[in-house]
Amino acid sequence: MSINLKSLVSVLDAEWNGSDIDIFVDHISIDSRSLQNGPQTLFIALSGVNNDAHLYIAELIEKGVQNFVVQYIPENVKGKANFFIVKNTLKALQELAAYYRNLFQIPIIGLTGSNGKTIVKEWLNFLLSPDYNIIRSPKSYNSQVGVPLSVIAINEKHNLGIFEAGISTVNEMANLEKIIKPTIGVLTNIGSAHDEGFLNLVQKIDEKLILFKDCPVIIYQKTEVVDSCLTQFAAEYMMHPRKLFSWSFTDNSADVFILKKESKNEHTHIQYQYKGENFSLEIPFSDSASVENAISCLLVLLYFNYNQEVIQSRIAMLYPVRMRLEVKNGINNCSIIDDSYSSDFQSLKIALDFLESQKKNASKTVILSDIFQSGFSKEELYSKVAQLISDNKVNRVIGIGSTISSFASKFANSRMFQNTADFINEIENLNFNNETILIKGARSFQFEEIVSLLEEKTHETVLEINLDAITHNFNYFKSKLKPDVKMMVMVKAFGYGNGGLEIAKLLEHHKVNYLGVAFADEGISLKNGGITLPIMVLNPESTSFPSIIQYQLEPEIYSLKGLNAFLKIAREKNLKDFPIHIKIDTGMHRLGFEDNTIDELIVTLKGNSTVRVQSILSHLATSDDLQHFDFVNQQIDLFEKLSSKLMSELNINPIRHILNTSGISNFPDAQYNMVRLGIGLYGVSNDPAEQKYLENVGTLKSIISQVRTIPAGDSVGYGRRFMAEKETKIATIPIGYADGISRLWGNEAGFVVIKNQKAKIVGSVCMDMLMVNVSHIDCKEGDSVIIFGESPTVIEMAEALKTIPYEIMTSISQRVKRVFFR
Structure with missing residues (x-):
């Protein structure tokens, strides 16, 4: 542009x-x-x-x-x-994008719906790219901000656009319609996503249809409720004649009627009727969502008048869409950012920003394939790519592909290979050590092989951490704060089991004010990982004081003994104004200065120039239980009294903070200068009403190692605690109590989820394995297994085990690989 x-x-x-x-x-x-x-x-x-x-x-x-x-x-x-x-x-950004969109008279496909928008967009890009130079929304850029940023990327060489529009409530789509101005509308599956933003299903559909108010054609699945909404829609926008192009499994009045559908070997064969003729089509998926998405693509191809031979050959090549960037541990202390299934200029910009925000190592490497569909000439494209990589201070570029190789002179410190196989043959000589590596390539280059070679090898159980969900939860709680209130986020206990450094990187990117850890070694690990944010150590042992000073951590001081020990070391090291945090005990009776020790604390600190009281804090004991409302207010009143006395006697104006996650929601008048966000960041609230506004962060996944069928009377596992009453199909999962799964979750108390169905755990949970009953599930070895996430949630598990979500989350072993994604 x-x-x-x-x-x-x-x-x-x-x-x-x-x-x-x-x-x-x-x-x-x-x-x-x-x-x-x-x-x-x-x-x-x-x-x-x-x-x-x-x-x-x-x-x-x-x-x-x-x-x-x-x-x-x-x-x-x-x-x-x-x-x-x-x-x-924001309105200015949208007006700028609408103005820019009107400079181009090219066909635009506009996608909206509850589910499937991004997948249909990516598949349409694949299906139409042999014949068009396409600009499309990068990733899932479908919001009030994402849509204008997507549209502004159009340039003169593009001759087709594909943009998705997502909304969460009423009065949002009109803004996006002015920006996208689609000439072809596609309505994907209407499901339950964002139901809370609408009165009912009809209101949701009506709002989504606004995207198509000037659209000559609307492609959709024919249902009674959608047809009813379209009738009302047509009456409202009569001045714009349009074609309704529909499909259906059940209504033979649809333009494309699916006569027959049968699944076999992970594929689906359909027969459909169009313009009085019958056709067959093979879709390389068996799940209903993928089949519906593929049919939406089929109708676009039919609308574009593609012949049946081309349609069949291209749809047969559809592939699973990776909609996320993943961060993985790599060999030789590297970290890997896996974006190995797409290569276009707009998504490269996003990936490079993500590389900067998630880099664990100062040195940055990009492994990049040829880039397709940029809309630029090759000379202009690779000049822009080289400048982009230079601006992002990338230390090393490895290019793979004949085109990028021909522009090697544009890249500083680069190494080029004609194809992926040539790179793999040389991988041992490329010395990947202590660097963050972005791997970004088009599907045809099969960069997943490179990821496999460079990532750290661990067993097949992983804890997937959704960084977007963390950002959402962070912003949810931040929105509850008064404008000048600071935020400390707790990343102790390895980020509540989710991963300390990676989450700290994300929080630093979002400019959080403080991080909190329990012990000095946690803070040292973060500092060694490149974190520059101030870090408070909540439970510092006196033996760790020298290290705390060396790594510029900030200790919580909760006793006179601890204060005197720290002051002694501070004097020996000739420190001046070293920040410390004074903990007051207001009723938790765990750590902190009590009322009867405040005077001695004041005497000890008065006139002392080696340390500076950076903050005064206390901890609420029952902020999550409003039955103890009066006790919390007593704590707050005592905190106000004792902290004010300290401030007055010492003539200081430190940060004050007492609220934890539940306190932020339940006691907004006690925010003081800062709050401490803990478990809420990770998607857990003690309030069921609030829980629906938080997003799940961690999903613990494994696979089926083996499937066997046992006869009636046989047993499973140690102690023969499960006896089969009839022929039973048993699946073994490679995760056990050494990975953090409580033995109390076994013996049919708990379950896992396989292919969206519950499978009860049978017999005792072993150290490294557990067994489940899959008699009712069509599954095989290698299939994915959900241990916890959306279902069961850690809250459900905690309730069943009579514990708290904290224990479930922090129990997950370090040997379980963490995979971070956006």
Whole structure:
């Protein structure tokens, strides 16, 4: 893209404040952390409940950004850059995208629905790419912000666009319709996602149909409720004649009627009727969701008048869509970012931002295949790619493919290979050590082989951590805070079992104020991993004080003995104003200074210049149980009294904090200067009403190692605690109590989920294995098994085992591989 700033004054209805308006920009940014920001960037300072990008404008100017869309000009940057002043920067971003979209008269496929949007988009891109130069939404960029960023990537070489639009409540789709302006509409499956944002199913469908109000054709699955909504929709938008192109399994009045469907060997064969003729088609999936998504693609191909031979050959090659970036532990202390199934310019920009936010090692390597469908000439494309990689301070580039190899001279410190096999033959000589490696390639290059060779080998049980869910939960709790209240996030106990460093990296990316750990070695590990955020150590042992000082950690001090021990070391090391945190016991009776020790604490600290009281804190004992409402308020009152006394006597103004996760929700008037977010970040609330607003973070998965059928009367496992009453099919799963699965979860008390069906655990849980009854499930060795996640949840497991979710989560062994994804 290239936009003249002069044209934007009227487009954005903006007030201009700057020196030079007759210049061009080629990059729109909303993320101040991106290394891609520079002189050609127009930065749009979004302001919302959770963050205000205006606060980072000064930093951006230092990095060379000169052009901004703002709601106000901060005092410290007046006269230092060019500003477009608007009433609402999000609306300005959307208006800019709508203006830009109207510069291009190309067919646009607009996708909406509850499920399947991203998969249908990716499949349509694959099916149509031999004949079109396609621009599409990168990843799942379908929101009020994602859609305009996607559309702004159109350029003059594109001749087809595919964009998805996602909404969560009413009055959102009208904004996206103005930006996408689809000429072909596809309505995918309507399910239960985001039901809470709508009164009923009809309201949800009506809102989604707004995307198609000026659309000449709408492709959809024919059902009674959708047809009813379309009738009302047509009456409302009569002035726009359109074609309804429908399909159905049950209604033979549909344009495409599925006569027959049968599954065999993970494939589905369908026979369908179209324009009075019968056709057959093989879909390389057996699950109903994939079959429905493939049929949506079929109708697009029919609308484009593809012949049956082409349709059959291309749909037969459809593939599972990877919709996430994964972070994995690699060999030789490397970390791997796996994006091995796509290679286009827009998603490369996203992947490089993710690389920066999740890098464990300072050294960054990118393994990149040829890039397809950029809309640029090859010369222009690889010049842009080389500049992008340079801007992101990538240390080493490994290119794979004949095209990228021909542009090797554009990349500093690069090594090129004609194909994946050549790279694999040389992999031992490439010395991958202590680096973060982004692996990004088109499907045809089979980069999954490279990932397999470079990732650390562990057993087949994994704990998948959804980083997007962590971000969602973080923002949910942050939205409850008053504007100036800081956030400390607890990453102790290996991030509540989820992984400390990776989550700390994400939190640092989101500019959290503090991290909290239990012991010094946890903090040291984070500092060694490159974390620069301040880290408070909640339970420091006196033997760890020298290390705490060495690694610039900040100790919680909870006793006079501990304070005097720390002051002694501080004096020996000639420290000045070293930050410490004073813990007050207000009723938890675990750690902290009590009322009768406050005077001595004041005497000890008064006039002492070696340390500085950075914060005063206490801990609520019953913030999750409103039956003890009065006790919590007594704690808060005592905290107010004792902390105020400390502040007055010592003439200090430290941060004060007492609220934990439950306290944030239940006692908003006691936020003070900071709150401490713990288990809520990981998707767990003690309040069932609040739980529905949080997203599941961790999913513990394994596979079936073996399936056997035993006759009636045979037993399973140690102690013969399960006896088969009839012929029973048993599956063995390679996970046991050494991995953190309680033995109390065995003997039919608990279950796992295989192919969306519950399979009860039979017999005792072993150290490394457990066995389940799969008599009612069509499964085989190698099939995926869910231990916990969406079902069963850790809350359900905790209730059944008469414990708390904390124990379930923190019990998962370190030998279980953690896989992080977005």
